Amino acid sequence: MLCADQNFDIAQVIRFFRSKPGELIIYYELEESEKSSSRGIVEVCSDTNRITRFMEKPQDGTTSRLASVVFYCIQRDTLSYMSDFLNLQPQATDRSFGRFWEWLINEKQLDVFGMKLPTGFQLIGQVGLSDYTKWLTHYSTKQHNNSAIPITCRSYARVGLMGNPSDGFNGKTIAMSISNFWAEVTLAESQTLVLLPHPLNDPTEFGSLQDLFCISRKEGYLGGLRLLQATCKKFYQFCSKQGIALTKQNFTLKYDTNIPRQVGLAGSSAIVSATLKCLMKFYNITDSDLPKPVRANFILNVETDELFITAGLQDRVVQVYEGLVYMDFSKKLMEEQGYGNYVPLDMSNLPLFWLAYLSDPSDSGRIHSNIRQRWLSGETRVTLALTEYISPFRVALKDRDWSCLARLMDQNFELRRSVYTDDCLGPGNLRMVQLARQFGSAVKLPGSGGAVVGLCLDQARLVEMRQAFQEAGCVFCVIAPYNPSASSVGGQR
Template identity: 80%
Template structure:
């Protein structure tokens, strides 16, 4: 591949303003300096960043710079100081803005004069970028996976106006650009995706480039008008890739614009370098419908404030995953100590969850056309969610890790919508770590709060995810939670039910339909604040589960907790896969007595504090 850096612009506004308005003399040294050689972030010249980004012989056979006759000497001097081949600087002969060729004609000049016959990457060398340390190899791989040209775009911030940008509309599935609007008028599009002068063009397109240009009604020679014509008239197939960072073209801009963008981008870089990112995800309890979430059923679940997982990410020189001192032990007091810890905690802590999430995140971004910046980080986690009691501790760590990565790389809900995010978390656990799991935990940890979930087969097949609705959390009754001090592996409770369901066993198939019916009835009970009916449904949920899974599968510990709760007249069911029970006791006096009874039986008992995202102080970050 060949890279072409375009730096032939004749920006006069900035220079004129410095001459007329800079009474301090702070910017007088910039008079006459080409835009791409102006200071960028950290004092480096803007062009220095781009040269650093593309100066990789394993990716580019040649790199060319196209400039004008007026500024040629500046780039010749820059080339000798930066180990750039002077013979690769191409002079387009223009000396003023009025006789400039335009960006598209400059590109054609390089192709013709150097007889290029390879794929081409085109970049405007006078673009100020918030973070130019992105992975160009990732861009090239994505380009070569698509049967057409490639345009890089970014998502504009609130203050940016679409009337000053080339706006693209992108198909989220194919990543094909279906419409291009150069300096779009207000109301023409709702898209906030702005194209930048950063393109990849196939070698097969080069011979016909001149023909396309001659047939077009382009008057200003800009790439914006070029792509608008090419895309909207379907002359070429063009695809889009997102860079999750800010861009500004230092074209005909004022001194205040230039200094504002420079200060803004510099502040963001400093903020990202110095401030750690901490994101939290919460444990959840399934209130009704589980375990039908894995069987095209319906559930209602709730995140709780009692237990959580935190993941902290801070920028670093190398990528480091820090083991948790308790959950990922590598030092033991003795062989007996190792035996006791391994017997109770198992062999696998949370470190594998961090690693699998990072791996899946990079893979997802490559597939979805999101070019990540090349910056490293240190990742660590902490959690107080009890292990192996079915409170979704593993998925909480994965969820919090994903939140941290999205925030670090400036990804938004548009890049990873909530339904897709829940699928992503499930895939980390099932595909990468072979953990038996369903969607319920991941959905409620992404949406947070009290969530109704419909996993009907038609929904899952048509859109790839279910129907997820956040429910009102005001005036909820008092739920409680109890769990075993020494639980067995909660995963065993699933037994062979899935195979029985897949084979169409009537008992299992009908049970999953009934769980879904319980969920719909519970949703009405929650809306009507009919707590007695909700309690009855919770009891019925457990009894149906017991009839399908058998007492042997449920295990004596779970059955013991259920029986104890029923002695006090409380509704009770399993909140997850086993090891804990969740209940609804409508008699406050009996709740106190029941707590004591559970504690005397060797269980941990706690009153649930629901986590309501609408009333939170921002702990979850995203």
């Protein structure tokens, strides 16, 4: 047996084996050119990692493409089954490890668990030295070419168009990723694992104590570096728990971002999302290993569990699915499947949305105030107010009824204002809303505060409005929606 990369993390395999009350089989996903009739095929429960069925070189009748690589961890007590198996198999041709595992799992119902190795395997069985040499040369060349090319992935800022921030209260939202602002992460293979600080966001030298104060107030502590580290830690933990054996490859990570901080445009989760994209590609982790709904949960958990950042699922879902997305986080869905119902919406011929944000915002997290406590105490008005216009908003999008869309955005803001109160929304947000309305534009908050998103149906007034916002000390831009179906790279450069 020859593995495409023998240098996988044995310590991780042993740790996984010790965490399970049974035996261990290492498996991989067959390539298109490989036939299931040449391998021992396994069926694995995705929730428990338990091998539910083993088929030794099946000729047909199986849809599984997961193959055993003849790498097993067996407990001492299980070896006693070997003599029983041999007594049942008088024919020498039936006395194989594959038939042994088939008997243990299918007939004896022994607890056997699987750990996936996300790489390729070849030359299992009767092969010669020339076969090994040929495969090693092929893979070494392939590995060298891959490692020489850094992996760069992007995730985009997002604006909540309706329903936000009800994602934290089992509500419904519609949000859109925008290409105006993004976070970009680059991963390159290296001898040791290195996380490079950003020269502006992760400074360790300051011109003065005043500089330290100003930068810390705006950027926080450790900037984005902590996001990279927390994502890597959670990624290793996730793969270990899910039974995915990683290769022992090291890398250097660096990031860049132009998403403005503290204005509710999902800057932190964009860095985590882009980092996760890089790690998945580097370690060959596929959508079947880490499906999109689970990926959104993963990104949220990095922030909430590792870094104690108050957050909901909306930002992470939009940054995983990308584009214009409807999200239903109802309690029943979340409890039954662990995630909501996420539906990409048609992005063709969208109206011209605009965005403005404060150049020197306060902490956007303050916008939530005591809403969570009120919701936990059973005040359903909180969720109902934030999700009331979701259905008509979807209809208006489908019918291209932009006047209705604008009216619903205004009504959504007023409902949110009645729930949160002016004191909670803050004078900066209210000033931006008031300014937009002076020019006849629909306007609402796209996130947790510090920015507003609008829809101005009178395009002639857009230039005047831009100038007014800029004179008021705000940054103003026309939104460029990010449509993944129109991009050939899907967030990867």
